[in-house]
């Protein structure tokens with residue numbers, strides 16, 4: 001999993017989805033500008049933007065101008081244009097909120113931090129090393145996996 005990304009302010013949902021897939025992805029809240037490109041260069045990230053004008057700027061790194069309006073189409077575009085092969089074992093390895101790695105935690109450690117029915121029904125939990133948010137392989141994840149199956153061509157995870 002070598003690709004790393006930086007998304008401009010118009011691509012917040014796409015950033016979240018890339019994190020779901022396990023790609024280290026920064027989300028840039030400010031206006032995408034030369035600083036955005038510089039940061040991408042410095043960190044070796046692929047720029048994802050909706051600003052066509054970027055395509056004309058001189059930039060040494062890789063840059064993809066996203067055409068689709070909806071996140072489903074956007075993720076498909078990124079996967080196709082860059083021939084990505086997301087590693088299923090990396091899914092849900094990053095915090096959707098802050099892009100920090102999730103750590104496995106013992107079930108007992110999350111008692112009181114998750115709803116009681118979740119605590120009772122799941123044994124595997126992960127926690128964000130930065131914000132402390134707790135994740136579990138629940139319905140949210142099943143929904144995500146269903147969506148991914150539809151969006152990513154068969155033969156790939």
Ligand SMILES: [Zn+2]
Nearest residue numbers: 095098128131
């Ligand atoms: Zn977090």
